[in-house]
Amino acid sequence: MYAYSDFDESFVRDRVRQFRDQVERRIDGRLSEDEFKPLRLMNGLYLQLHAYMLRVAIPYGTLDARQMRQLAAISERWDRGYGHFTTRQNIQFNWPKLCDVPDMLDALADVGMHAIQTSGNCVRNVTSDHFAGAAADEIADPRPYAELLRQWSSDHPEFQYLPRKFKIAITGATADRAVTRAHDIGLRVVARDGAVGFEVSVGGGLGRTPMIGRIIRDFLPEADLVPYVEAVLGVYNQLGRRDNKYKARIKIAVHEMGLDTIRELVEARFAETRSEFPGAEAALAEIRAAFRAPDFRAGGTAIPSGSPAFRAWADTNLAPHRREDHAIVTVSLKTPGQQPGDASAGQMRAIADLAETFGYDEIRISHRQNVILPHVRKDDLPAVFEALAAAGLAAANAGLISDIIACPGMDYCALATARSIPVAQEIAVLFETLDLAHEVGPLRLNVSGCINACGHHHVADIGILGLERAGVETYQITLGGDPTERIAIGERTGPGFAADEIVGAVERIVTAYLELRDSADETFADAYRRLGLAPFQKALYSEESRENAA
Amino acid sequence: MKRRFHPSVVTANDLFEGHPVWRTAEGRWSATIREAEVLRDPETAEARLAAAASDAARVVGPYLAEVATAPQGPAPLHFREVFRVRGPAQASDRLDHLPGE
Numbered sequence: 001m002y003a004y005s006d007f008d009e010s011f012v013r014d015r016v017r018q019f020r021d022q023v024e025r026r027i028d029g030r031l032s033e034d035e036f037k038p039l040r041l042m043n044g045l046y047l048q049l050h051a052y053m054l055r056v057a058i059p060y061g062t063l064d065a066r067q068m069r070q071l072a073a074i075s076e077r078w079d080r081g082y083g084h085f086t087t088r089q090n091i092q093f094n095w096p097k098l099c100d101v102p103d104m105l106d107a108l109a110d111v112g113m114h115a116i117q118t119s120g121n122c123v124r125n126v127t128s129d130h131f132a133g134a135a136a137d138e139i140a141d142p143r144p145y146a147e148l149l150r151q152w153s154s155d156h157p158e159f160q161y162l163p164r165k166f167k168i169a170i171t172g173a174t175a176d177r178a179v180t181r182a183h184d185i186g187l188r189v190v191a192r193d194g195a196v197g198f199e200v201s202v203g204g205g206l207g208r209t210p211m212i213g214r215i216i217r218d219f220l221p222e223a224d225l226v227p228y229v230e231a232v233l234g235v236y237n238q239l240g241r242r243d244n245k246y247k248a249r250i251k252i253a254v255h256e257m258g259l260d261t262i263r264e265l266v267e268a269r270f271a272e273t274r275s276e277f278p279g280a281e282a283a284l285a286e287i288r289a290a291f292r293a294p295d296f297r298a299g300g301t302a303i304p305s306g307s308p309a310f311r312a313w314a315d316t317n318l319a320p321h322r323r324e325d326h327a328i329v330t331v332s333l334k335t336p337g338q339q340p341g342d343a344s345a346g347q348m349r350a351i352a353d354l355a356e357t358f359g360y361d362e363i364r365i366s367h368r369q370n371v372i373l374p375h376v377r378k379d380d381l382p383a384v385f386e387a388l389a390a391a392g393l394a395a396a397n398a399g400l401i402s403d404i405i406a407c408p409g410m411d412y413c414a415l416a417t418a419r420s421i422p423v424a425q426e427i428a429v430l431f432e433t434l435d436l437a438h439e440v441g442p443l444r445l446n447v448s449g450c451i452n453a454c455g456h457h458h459v460a461d462i463g464i465l466g467l468e469r470a471g472v473e474t475y476q477i478t479l480g481g482d483p484t485e486r487i488a489i490g491e492r493t494g495p496g497f498a499a500d501e502i503v504g505a506v507e508r509i510v511t512a513y514l515e516l517r518d519s520a521d522e523t524f525a526d527a528y529r530r531l532g533l534a535p536f537q538k539a540l541y542s543e544e545s546r547e548n549a550a
Numbered sequence: 551m552k553r554r555f556h557p558s559v560v561t562a563n564d565l566f567e568g569h570p571v572w573r574t575a576e577g578r579w580s581a582t583i584r585e586a587e588v589l590r591d592p593e594t595a596e597a598r599l600a601a602a603a604s605d606a607a608r609v610v611g612p613y614l615a616e617v618a619t620a621p622q623g624p625a626p627l628h629f630r631e632v633f634r635v636r637g638p639a640q641a642s643d644r645l646d647h648l649p650g651e
Binding site for chain 1: 607634638
């Protein structure tokens, strides 16, 4: 995987030194909070409900064992012995002390990591397909392009004070596992006439105004990636509304001005500046060498037989690898009852050990808040399962209703308007207790604790949004969202539910689905497309269904 | 129509550790809401908030939070403030010093 160059190392160390000085000046009073706040945010340090929170970038979700062990060590030395993996492939530490943060950043720099541009109105961590480099349906590994964009966007002088934050996602596969069209720029690798390029979407986003990205270029040659993305950013930097933060994202500019106008402006700027770029060929060749596929060892072509527990796990937590003798393993951080996305230091070390022993030292973090071992020989799967079970990481629920995305919500986040973690925990435990998750089958249930939608509720089969109404927590439900290449924004069912009603409401939706589906092969998403909202509204709101559920 | 003033306390986050703190009648910052000074009129509340704002060497972002008063001390009214007092739901992160619990 990509390793820091001398330039990267020097840049990150300089930033740590600067931040150490800034913290000292804040503590001794030379900097006011108003002066200090933008500086700490530029280094990923938030002040949340109960403590500071440090958000660390995991570029395109890729880690190695050494880095994972360092995250574990940081969590034990300066935090509370765990980390929270986020929906943007980052990790957050919930309890750092202000004076310790420079030491934490130095410890991150020791393993080629940092917290730069994990906050603020800049280009954030470029996210990618968590099966990158391994997926059977991959046209090209998207990570070299993501790394190219990381290098280009890091400390880019023109784009440190954008109208609002800017998120880029990229996938190299036919299936979109990176929710690319819910990003300011979405990039999908496509092949045309033997050449590799990108379908580029612009103006996607979730939050209070969810929008699906519009295709601004159906084929962008690989060599033009950086100048074209820079042209989009340049146009946005001038047009984005700085008078109203709720209308400042590029999606609003695309919506208000129209895609054709934005396209014309971008193409004009691109034509003007393209010749200033040296071309990506040399840089990409160098980066690609760092993402060379491992020297795969031959494994069996069939998944070994094993215990019922192993078979249940293999049914849900494995995905097709591009080599027939390997599999992609999803390590679920969603054991029912646990906080979604959290891993203890011990669990992080267990994953690091498995990556080294069985996974060619490669780890990915998914936006669904799970950990991926992208390359595991099929013969090694039983041993991997046993080790995961010993570490409390063998939940057989990837893609099922208990594999819930949940933002930190009001348990941790200062922006939240309601809790999301306890709702996710209760739903996961309910379906575990009823032993229904496998019968229900693939179902994405996502929970956000405020309208900012970090929990991706808009693009879930069942989305839950926590809000405050008249001083109490209220939960709205949306149905029919889809994060894939068939992307769709969920439809709101109607009035919201109180905190003590929301789990029952979800149960009524799922019960209705089980009754309405054509067969066990018809997924919730397919049934919803066939039936629409009405039968689920009836199940949710009719007196009869409420009484039956009571 | 002007909103009726409700008894309040001044709260903020500790500069060094980030945890919630509440201002006492002596001008100290306490990690326990039950030690907070209850402000019963808007003039006093604004004066205490101004004093807190000048205490930037110790706290961040002071504001007024409405409370119910009881013999064991003030208790938060809004659920957000209840969670600030109680801590996260995660057992290992709970604070459990809500008055009366």
